[in-house]
Amino acid sequence: MSVAVAFGWRVKWASGYWLMLTLIALFAPVLAPHSPQMQDLAHTLQPVAWLPGGNWHFPLGTDVLGRCQFSRLLFGSRVVVLVAFLAALGSAVIGTTLGLLAGYFKGWIERSIMFVVDVWMAFPAVVLAMLLIVALGPSLGNVVLAIILVDWTRFCRVIRSDTLQLANQPYVLAARIAGASQLSVLCRELLPGVLPTLIVLCSLQMGSAIVAESILAFVGMSVGPAEASWGAMIAQGLGYAFSAPWLVLPPIIATVSAILASIMLGTGLRYAARTTSSRRVSREPER
C-alpha cells in the first residue's frame, strides 16, 4: 500500500525509548558491571556513586545484600520487555480472534462470547492474576500467561464493537458477492479494518502489563527472588525508603518512564491513524 503515515513526536520518542530498552535488555550481560545475583556482603547499602561514601564500582549503590543496583536495573529490563511484548501479543491474539468472531457472526456466538467476557471482567483482575500464579507457580512464563488471561477481555470488547461497525459496511457485502468465504471476509476485509485500533490497544496493553508485573512482583508472586525485576527491587527497597532512597527511586523512575512511553506510543499512533484516515481526497484527471 502506498500510504505514507505521518508520525508525530510522541511516536518517535516513545518508540525510541522502547528500542533503547530492548537493546539494554538484549545486551544486559555486556553492559552490567556485575552479575545481578552476586552478593558483596562487605559493601551492603552503599549509596550512589556521587554521594559521600559511594564509589563508581557500584554506580547506583548496593542493596541490603550488597547486590549491584545498576546491574539489577539493567537485568530487570529483560523482564519488563518480555512481559510487555508477550502479554500484549498474547491478549491481542485471543481478544481479537474472539472479538472478530463475535462482531461478525452475531447471534448465539456473540452472546456466548460476550457472556464469558462479562463474567470474566466481573472477577477482580488482581485477585484473578494472583490465583493463577498461586496455581501455576511463580515464573516469568506464568506471569505472562496470567496477565494475558486477565487482559484479553478488554481487546475482545473493543474489537467486537469495531467489527460490528465494519460488518455493516457495504464493502463486506460486496466481498461476499465477489465470492469471498466467511473466513476470507474476516481476514481480508475486517481484520485490516480493526488493525489501527488493535495497534493502539497493544501499546496501551504494554503499559498495563508492566503495571501488572510490578504489582505481582511487589507481593512476591512474579519471577523468583533471585531474578532481578523492577517490581521486586521496589518491594525490597521500600523498607529502607528513608535511609537509602537510592534503592527505590531508580526502579520507580524506570517503571514510570516505561509506562509513560507505552501510553505516549498509543496516543501518538491514534493521532497518526486519524490523520491517515481523514486525508484529503486527491483528484487526478480522468480519462
Place this chain on the structure above:
Amino acid sequence: MIAAKAHGAPGRVLEIRGLSVDTEHAQVLQGIDFSLEQGRILGIVGESGAGKSLLSKVLGRALPEGFRVSAGSLSFAGQDLLVCPASAHRDLLGKRICFVPQDAQQALNPVLSISQQFNEHFERLGLAPGSWSAMAQDALRSVQLAQPERVLGQYPHQLSGGMCQRVLLAMAFASQPDLIVCDEATTALDPATQLKIVSLLRDLQRDRGTAVLFITHDLDLAAHLCDQLLVLYAGTMVEFGSTEQILSAPGHPYTRALLNARPALTGDWQALQPLCGQMPSMESLPSLEGCRFAPRCGQAGPTCQQPPSLQQQADGRWLRCCGGQWANAVTASPASMDARYALGLLGSAPPFLRVENLGQSDRVGRWPNRRLEPRLQGIDFSIAPGEFIGLVGPSGSGKSSLARILMGLKAPDTGRLWLNGEPLGVDRASWERRRQAVQLTFQNSSTTLNPRRTLSELLTQSLDHQAVLRSERKARAEALAQAVGLPLELFSRLPAQLSGGQRQRLNIGRALCNLPQLLIADEIVSGLDVSVQAQILNLLLALRREHKIALLLISHDLGVVRYLCGRVMVMDQGRIVESGDTAKVFSAPRHPVTRQLLRAARYEVEHA
C-alpha cells in the same frame, strides 16, 4: 405580508463585488460579482468542487481554517458583512439572513423537541413568550405540515427527512428574513419530496417577497425554480444571467456542456456528449494560469492562455470566456456518437433469467401484535441477454429489496427464479452459480470499496478466491481497467484517493471481473455530477456493445432510465404496476403512479 424593512439601496438585498477567497496556495473563489434583488431567487449552479458552498460560508463567516477573504465587498442591505463587527453580523443571522442546510435531520438538535427548538429560535428573535406556541403552529401550517400540534411535540428522529426540511423552512420563514440561503437543501430527498419542498419554497418566497440564494448541483432543479442563474466553475463565475437566457442560449462552453450532459426526458434519443476530465482540485488551481476551464474546453484557443475577464454581453448577461465566442465550436458529431451507443440488441435472444410470482414479507412488531407485512408481491418478469431494464418507483416501493433477492442476499418467501433454464435455490451451489451470472453494484460508491485495498486488488477481487497466477490477475486487472476507462497509473491508489466517478467505474469494473450475464445497478449514478454521470452512462452502453451484458437499472432519475433502458418496470408498494417499452410507458403512462413519477420528473407542480 411583505415585510418592508429599511434598506440601504431599495430592492437590492445582497450585493457582492469582486469577492475572492484565498488559501495559502490558491485563489479558490475568484472575482465573484453579482447582486440579488428583493423577491428574487438566484440559483448558484456548479459541480462538486466549484466553490458553491464556500460562498454560503463567506456569508455566514464560517470559512474553514486556512481560508480567508482576500478582496471584494459583500453588502447585505447596505451593510458590508465583511467588515462589520462580529456582534452585528451575529445579529443578522437567523433574523434577517437564514440558512437552510442540506441534511435537515442533522441540523436539528436530536435531544430537543420541535417546539423547544422553535422556542429557542423565537427567544433569539426577541418575541414575547406568550405568542410562541401559536406562532410555531402557524409556521408549521404555512409549510403544509398536517397536525402541527403533534409535530411540535415530536423529536427530529420521529420525522422523515422531508418533514425535517419543512420544519427548517418554517423556522427560516418564521423570522421574516430578507434573505434565505439554501445550500443543497433538497439534494438528499427523493424527487417527489424534493419537488414538494421546492414548490413550497417558491410559494412562501412569493408571498413574503424574500430573496433566496439557492445553491445546487442540479441544473434542472435550478432552472425550474430560479429567476437568475450563476454558473460556477473551479471557483470562478463563468456565467450569470436570467434563467431563460442561460437555458435557451448558454454562452459559456461549460454551461453548454452541463446542459448537453443531461439525458432528456423528451425528444429523440441522442447520445450524450460527456465533458472529458473533471473539475480541477484545489491543489491544482495555481497551475491553471489562463482560463480555468480551458483544459476541458472543446473550443479553447491560444487566447485562452490569458485569464478572461467578466464581461457583460449585449443581452445583459455576464460571461467570462475569451475563446472563439462559441462560433467555431468543435464537438463530436452527434450522428457518429448515436451510432456508437445505439440501442441495439433489444432482448432479441430468449431470456436467461426468469422470475415467477416472487413475494417477500417482513415481520413487523413484537410477539402478541406480530404480523407479516408484504414487501414484494407477485413479481413476474424475465431478462434477455443484452437487455437494459429500468426499475423505477417511489421510495419504499421495494426496488432495492427486489435487487437483493435477485442477487441472493435475501431469500424470497414465495415464487421461483430460473437462471439459464435451471431453478435457483438457496444452497451453496446455487449461490456460486448465481454469483457467476449476476452481479450487484451499490449506490454509495465509497462505502462499497474496502478502504484499505488498492484499486488493482479491488478490480479483481473475485479472483481472490480462485487459484490464479499473479501475472494472469494483473492482465485481467489491466483489461478491466481499460474496459471501464481507469488509467493504469491509478493501480496502487486506495479508494479514498480516487474521485467519485473513478470509484463508480471501479465498482462497475469489479462487478464485470467474471463477466456476469446481468448487472444490477442500484442507483448507480445518483450523487455523481452530471458530466461524470454522462461518462458512466456511455460506459454502460459501450460495455453492452462489447460484452452483451444485461442491466437492471434502479433509478429515480427517469431521464437516465429513458437514456439507457429499452424496457421499464414501475413498482409501487411491492408490486410491478406497469411495464413495457420505455418510450411507450413514458409517452402514454397508464397507471397513476407512473403518471405521478413523470410529473415529478417534469417539475409539474401539484398545488394542494
